[in-house]
Amino acid sequence: xxxxxxxxxxxxxxxxxxxxxxxxxxxxxxxxxxxxxxxxxxxxxxxxxxxxxxxxxxxxxxxxxxxxxxxxxxxxxxxxxxxxxxxxxxxxxxxxxxxxxx
Numbered sequence: 001x002x003x004x005x006x007x008x009x010x011x012x013x014x015x016x017x018x019x020x021x022x023x024x025x026x027x028x029x030x031x032x033x034x035x036x037x038x039x040x041x042x043x044x045x046x047x048x049x050x051x052x053x054x055x056x057x058x059x060x061x062x063x064x065x066x067x068x069x070x071x072x073x074x075x076x077x078x079x080x081x082x083x084x085x086x087x088x089x090x091x092x093x094x095x096x097x098x099x100x101x102x
Contacts, residue, residue, distance in 0.1 A: 012039050012051055038062070 005022045008015045009032045020028055038058035039051065046054075 011035055012055060034062075 003022050004019050005025055006017065006019050007025060007028070008017050009028060010016075011032050012035070018028065035055075035058055038061065039054040042049070042054040042057050043051075
């Protein structure tokens with residue numbers, strides 16, 4: 001049985017019908033709410049622009065935050081160091097075993 005849900009999401013006074021997994025409903029509604037709130041903030045601050053400008057500025061701000069959070073969780077340097085340490089320990093153990101056999 002498919003666990004899909006049909007919802008309508010309001011993003012800056014436009015409604016978008018979506019068919020989603022039930023587990024994603026809260027996340028999608030929260031995302032739409034965050035977009036609407038950010039656009040409203042820009043709308044109150046800059047009244048000489050149109051909604052497209054506000055939406056673009058909100059999208060830019062959210063993507064910047066996404067990039068920043070991705071870079072915070074970049075584990076590749078740690079993996080590289082652990083790989084080096086593993087190789088060094090392997091070599092050390094090999095040398096220790098060889099010297100103890102002599």
